[in-house]
Amino acid sequence: MKLWGGRFTKPTNQLVEEYTASIGFDQLLVEEDIRGSLAHVKMLGASGILSPDEMEIISNGLTTIRDRVRAGEVEFSVSLEDIHMNIEQLLIEEVGPVGGKLHTGRSRNDQVALDMHLYVRARTLEMIQGLLAVQKALVMQAEAHVDTLLPGYTHLQRAQPVRLAHHLLAYAEMFGRDVERFMDSYKRVNMMPLGAGAIAGTPFPIDREQVAAELEFDRLYENSMDAVSDRDYLVEFLANASLVMVHLSRLSEELILWSSEEFGYVELDDAFCTGSSMMPQKKNPDVPELIRGKTGRVMGHWVALLTTLKALPLTYNKDMQEDKEGVFDTVATLSGALALTAPMLEGMNVKTDRMRQHAEEGFAAATDVADYLAAKGVPFREAHAVVGRLVLHCIQEGETLSGLSLDAYRKFHPAFEADIHQRIHVEAVADARDVRGGTARNRVLSALKQKKEQLDET
Ligand code: ARG
DSSP, X not given: OOTTGGGOSSOOOHHHHHHHOOHHHHGGGHHHHHHHHHHHHHHHHHTTSSXXXXXXXXXXXXXXXHHHHHTTOOOOOGGGOSHHHHHHHHHHHHHOGGGGGTTTTOOHHHHHHHHHHHHHHHHHHHHXXXXXXXXXXXXXXXXXXXXXXXXXXXXXXXXXXXXXXXXXXXHHHHHHHHHHHHHHHHHHHSEEXXXXXXXXXXXXXXXXXXXXXXXXXXXXXXXXXXXXXXXXXXXXXXXXXXHHHHHHHHHHHHHHHHTSTTTOOEEOOGGGOBOOSSOTTOOBOHHHHHHHHHHHHHHHHHHHHHHHHTTOOXXXXXXXXXXXXXHHXXXXXXXXXXXXXXXXXXXXXXXXHHHHHHHHSTTTTHHHHHHHHHHTTOOHHHHHHHHHHHHHHHHHHTOOTTTSOHHHHHHHOTTOOXXXXXXXXXXXXXXXXXXXXXXXXHHHHHHHHHHXXXXXXX
């Protein structure tokens, strides 16, 4: 007999039962569901809707079920559809018909909303912790590599030399904004829907404020119809998670490139790589590749939920059951990626000589040759053209900017003087960017200090 079987004359078709059931995945909400029910029944008792005895019997029953679930003693049933009805049925078996009073003044529509709010609230804080750990790992490597220079790239072509610390701190900034985004959306996660009933509220004299306080929610949903049909907070969670994954994926992509023989900038720790079943020499960066690869599915979950919601009429529709698997999978995928990225960064071995060699060779100092002329009063546009011809000359003659003699420089412009060589030294080029946010040593040191203070505060 179904909990809702009264109105029906036939048993549910077997396929329908399986098709509509969510217990296969929403059993992940078991802790949240019981926690929410405990708060609800406490309020029912305090409001006089249930007697003190009834309240106590139901509360104890719920706690017993929770213990049995934790001990792995409970098997959920598909014919009971979802976690909510499974727990309710277990309760009735545990304490008898009085267990049927738990659902007074409540619907599964506000119950499932409550469970998801509790779930996403806790997971949001976990994602923030993971993001802080990744930032700490970046800061740790940045501290070790203030004086490691490498080419910065645009269009994946060597552009200007930068300090490795500067490059790594760029990612720390991204993950810092990700934390801000989760903290901002937390305000909309931390809202209490219970009391909305199925759609319009409940005639029982419930105390929503008490439930909210018991479950440490900051505020209540002010409209019952909104409370049972709002999934915005899940869309936001998925959007935030997608962006974190995109940031992790860009970082992963660089680690993959950098650990190729062609770049040779880093070597990932053996413990974070895998081999080939055929080619004995291979050491593959599977972890960053998988992070990059799994980014697509998180983005997919975000789009899928938006698509599910886009034409739904108010209020609850069964379509909404589709909100869960994408969120659960996103939590697993993102927390896995965060948990691996931090130690992978910490254990990464940086090939500083190779980076420096690439920063020195090539034409990463070309902008500075032009800036040098501009500082001597040559219009920048003209200086740019002069240095363009200089670079072309070097390419044709197999020369470098630092290898050219002063005489050779002067053939291109008379304003060149003896100090040109020191001005295009790789450190000098980096340190010339002495602007807030720039790659000059003192600027990088203060950015590092600021980031560390910020991380210590959070
Ligand atoms: N399993 C359902 C879900 O996840 C719970 C809410 C069901 N409510 C209903 N009226 N069928 O959305």
